[in-house]
Structures are given as structure tokens and as C-alpha cells.
Amino acid sequence: xxxxxxxxxxxxxxxxxxxxxxxxxxxxxxxxxxxxxxxxxxxxxxxxxxxxxxxxxxxxxxxxxxxxxxxxxxxxxxxxxxxxxxxxxxxxxxxxxxxxxxxxxxxxxxxxxxxxxxxxxxxxxxxxxxxxxxxxxxxxxxxxxxxxxxxxxxxxxxxxxxxxxxxxxxxxxxxxxxxxxxxxxxxxxxxxxxxxxxxxxxxxxxxxxxxxxxxxxxxxxxxxxxxxxxxxxxxxx
Numbered sequence: 001x002x003x004x005x006x007x008x009x010x011x012x013x014x015x016x017x018x019x020x021x022x023x024x025x026x027x028x029x030x031x032x033x034x035x036x037x038x039x040x041x042x043x044x045x046x047x048x049x050x051x052x053x054x055x056x057x058x059x060x061x062x063x064x065x066x067x068x069x070x071x072x073x074x075x076x077x078x079x080x081x082x083x084x085x086x087x088x089x090x091x092x093x094x095x096x097x098x099x100x101x102x103x104x105x106x107x108x109x110x111x112x113x114x115x116x117x118x119x120x121x122x123x124x125x126x127x128x129x130x131x132x133x134x135x136x137x138x139x140x141x142x143x144x145x146x147x148x149x150x151x152x153x154x155x156x157x158x159x160x161x162x163x164x165x166x167x168x169x170x171x172x173x174x175x176x177x178x179x180x181x182x183x184x185x186x187x188x189x190x191x192x193x194x195x196x197x198x199x200x201x202x203x204x205x206x207x208x209x210x211x212x213x214x215x216x217x218x219x220x221x222x223x224x225x226x227x228x229x230x231x232x233x234x235x236x237x
Contacts, residue, residue: 001045001078002030003070023056025063027070029077044080044087047138048073051129058128072125076101088133094143098165106167116167123165184223192216 006026011019029045029052030036036046052073055066080087085097105114105122114122123144133139146161179187186196193212195201209215222232 001032001074001081003067003074004028004030005067022053023066025066027052027066029070029074044077047087047133048077048129051132054132068121069125072122073129075122076126079104088139089141091141091143094141095145098143102165116169120166120169123163127163179223188216188219188223191219 004027006022006024006028008019008022008024028049031043031045035043036049037043048070052066052070055069060066060069077087079101080089080097083097083100085093089097102119105112105119107113127142127144130139130142130144134142143165145164147164149160149162150157151160185198189196189198191212192215193201193206193209194216221227
């Protein structure tokens with residue numbers, strides 16, 4: 001399957017009565033045999049292209065996003081073709097495909113693995129595609145399971161549907177990278193103008209900044225207490 005970008009250059013020679021109403025630079029998908037329909041009817045790639053052409057009217061005016069959406073659809077359709085499952089198949093078969101696809105993108109070939117944030121973006125795009133396909137009667141089932149949840153924002157609660165295929169994204173405090181003890185000690189000694197081992201540096205190139213003892217003490221306080229950035233700024237006032 002190929003991904004290409006539309007250009008209207010030379011459209012006058014295409015034998016058309018008018019210029020095609022396709023956004024310039026719009027991404028589209030083409031099967032390897034260059035067909036958009038066969039004996040069974042319109043192919044999934046043609047339906048995907050129809051959905052992609054509507055992105056500028058659905059809060060997606062950026063051409064860079066069109067390519068991203070097309071790549072997400074391309075990967076999903078290619079996975080369906082690999083397992084001989086129709087993109088608009090029965091719910092059971094689509095759920096089985098999603099399960100296999102999730103494992104492949106999480107633990108399969110390192111070049112194909114997706115982090116939680118990127119995977120959630122893929123699920124969001126596929127969710128929009130299938131909701132549209134259901135509304136347009138291209139699909140009779142979706143591969144996703146949704147759960148109702150309550151979202152609180154600005155003291156206002158509203159109910160939302162959460163796609164259960166989404167992965168949990170680590171909170172900021174979980175992704176903090178802590179300094180090793182030996183490096184932390186070297187860092188504090190450096191603030192105090194000392195050698196890495198904590199001894200006095202009497203060399204001609206020693207650091208002779210102002211308030212070395214204070215710098216070292218504040219550095220040690222921050223390292224030992226986990227002072228937040230805003231709290232630390234108060235110490236400097």
C-alpha cells in the first residue's frame with residue numbers, strides 16, 4: 001500500500017469538466033494494484049480517502065496532520081490485510097485484529113513499537129474514522145469498547161466515553177529521572193567550590209564564585225527535600 005499527496009498541477013489535461021474538489025496536498029492511500037474497487041465493491045482505501053478529504057472541515061486544517069492521519073489508517077489497513085480481515089468486518093473479528101495489533105505495536109518489532117502517547121493518538125484517529133464510517137453506513141461494527149466516565153473541568157462535570165484500547169500515560173512525577181548518589185554529591189561539592197571528593201581545591205583554576213557555602217547548602221537542601229521549582233524561587237527572594 002502506498003501513501004501519496006494530491007497535486008492539481010496539470011489537471012486540465014485529465015479530461016475533466018472541472019477542477020477536482022480535493023484539497024491541495026491532501027494525503028491519500030492506494031493499494032499496490034492501483035485499484036479503488038473490485039468485484040466486492042469499494043475498497044477500504046477508497047473509504048479512507050473519502051474520510052481524509054473531509055478532515056479540513058473537522059477541525060484539522062493542517063496539511064501535516066493529514067499525512068499523520070493517513071499513515072495511521074495505512075498501518076491499520078495493512079494489518080487487516082495481513083490477517084485477511086476486512087476493515088469493516090464483524091465486531092468479533094475486528095476486536096481480534098485490534099488485540100493482535102496492540103501487542104505488535106507494543107512489544108513487536110522495535111521499529112514498529114509505539115509509546116503510550118503515540119498509541120493513544122492512533123486509537124483516537126481510528127475511533128473517529130470508525131464513528132464516521134458507522135454514520136455513513138460503511139461499517140456495521142467497531143473494534144473498540146467504550147466505557148462511560150465523568151470528567152471534571154473548571155468545577156463542571158460532564159460524561160464522556162473512554163476508549164478502553166487507550167494505554168495509561170505515566171504522570172509527570174513517575175517520569176522524573178533521579179540523580180545517582182555519587183553524582184549528586186559531586187554536584188553539591190561543585191556548588192560549594194570543592195573537589196569531587198569534597199576536599200578543598202587550592203589549584204589556580206579553582207572556582208571562586210560568590211557565597212560558595214550558601215550555594216552548597218541550598219543545593220544539598222534541594223537534593224534532600226525535593227523542593228519544587230516555585231518553592232525554590234522563594235528561597236532566592
